[in-house]
Amino acid sequence: MAHLINSKSWLDDNKVDLNDKIKQNLLPHALLLKGYALAGQDELAVWLANKLLCADNHGFDACGQCKSCLLVKSASHPDIQIIDNGDKTIGVDLVRLASQFFQKTAQLSQNKVVIIKSSENMTEAAANALLKTLEEPTQNSFLLLSCNDVDLLLPTIISRCSQIQIQPPVGQELAKLVDDKSLLHDFTNINQFAELTDDFTKQAYLEFNEQLILWLQNFQQGSQLITLFNNNNQSLRWFVDCFQQLLRMQSGWQDALANHPLKVLQDNYSNEQLWQCLQLSMQANKQIKLLTQANKNFTIEALLVDIEQRLQ
Numbered sequence: 001m002a003h004l005i006n007s008k009s010w011l012d013d014n015k016v017d018l019n020d021k022i023k024q025n026l027l028p029h030a031l032l033l034k035g036y037a038l039a040g041q042d043e044l045a046v047w048l049a050n051k052l053l054c055a056d057n058h059g060f061d062a063c064g065q066c067k068s069c070l071l072v073k074s075a076s077h078p079d080i081q082i083i084d085n086g087d088k089t090i091g092v093d094l095v096r097l098a099s100q101f102f103q104k105t106a107q108l109s110q111n112k113v114v115i116i117k118s119s120e121n122m123t124e125a126a127a128n129a130l131l132k133t134l135e136e137p138t139q140n141s142f143l144l145l146s147c148n149d150v151d152l153l154l155p156t157i158i159s160r161c162s163q164i165q166i167q168p169p170v171g172q173e174l175a176k177l178v179d180d181k182s183l184l185h186d187f188t189n190i191n192q193f194a195e196l197t198d199d200f201t202k203q204a205y206l207e208f209n210e211q212l213i214l215w216l217q218n219f220q221q222g223s224q225l226i227t228l229f230n231n232n233n234q235s236l237r238w239f240v241d242c243f244q245q246l247l248r249m250q251s252g253w254q255d256a257l258a259n260h261p262l263k264v265l266q267d268n269y270s271n272e273q274l275w276q277c278l279q280l281s282m283q284a285n286k287q288i289k290l291l292t293q294a295n296k297n298f299t300i301e302a303l304l305v306d307i308e309q310r311l312q
């Protein structure tokens with residue numbers, strides 16, 4: 001089970017802001033809650049949904065005791081729909097259901113809420129279906145899109161939502177939040193929030209690095225590495241990170257990266273080789289976000305062939 005940071009206190013400012021908007025009747029119909037994976041966009045969406053459905057609208061948080069609050073807790077409130085497909089794509093059918101849900105009147109609460117988690121995983125058809133909903137908002141309906149990578153959303157979706165940026169702490173403040181310090185180094189940044197704060201992602205990160213190091217040492221078992229690419233959305237970022245870290249080690253930062261799993265490879269390549277690999281992996285990382293699964297596999301395979309040629 002993933003270990004999440006319990007109190008994401010940096011969400012407090014966002015909550016104050018949303019609370020003010022509700023009080024002034026200025027809360028937009030469509031909100032895009034964006035940040036790095038696990039930064040708290042899902043929690044904030046659920047907090048807001050709770051508040052919008054709660055029968056007692058005087059407090060800062062939902063009361064937690066009224067019928068609405070109890071039904072939300074037991075996942076059986078009729079006026080909220082949560083689309084949560086994990087890492088998988090969100091198809092047009094799910095989005096159509098949400099749109100139909102908005103057409104009905106609320107049954108119990110004043111408001112109706114739809115939350116779409118990891119909304120960056122919507123297919124193009126799904127996003128286009130959602131656009132219609134965004135263009136014709138129904139009364140007292142609130143659409144909350146939580147998003148881990150805003151680059152993957154259609155610009156037309158983004159432009160029709162009011163955006164809320166979630167910004168977890170960085171540097172020393174971030175380090176304080178991390179229970180297991182073994183992955184921290186001098187170049188740790190907010191990009192790594194997911195693997196630093198979530199046990200499941202951390203295990204996937206370590207497994208990926210282990211397989212990557214094996215592959216870089218003899219260029220065998222590429223298919224196992226490709227499986228890991230397919231299993232985790234973060235893996236191409238980790239691949240890019242690998243060449244960044246190796247370049248840093250070559251530039252005299254070995255001490256700062258003393259605990260880094262890639263340290264075993266630090267003397268294997270020239271600066272020029274690593275630089276070329278970094279460029280190739282960054283290009284692939286940009287490209288791949290816009291591709292279908294079949295083309296993704298092809299791009300990853302081609303990338304591994306290119307990298308192998310550069311490093312041999």
Ligand SMILES: [Zn+2]
Nearest residue numbers: 054063066069
């Ligand atoms: Zn309540």
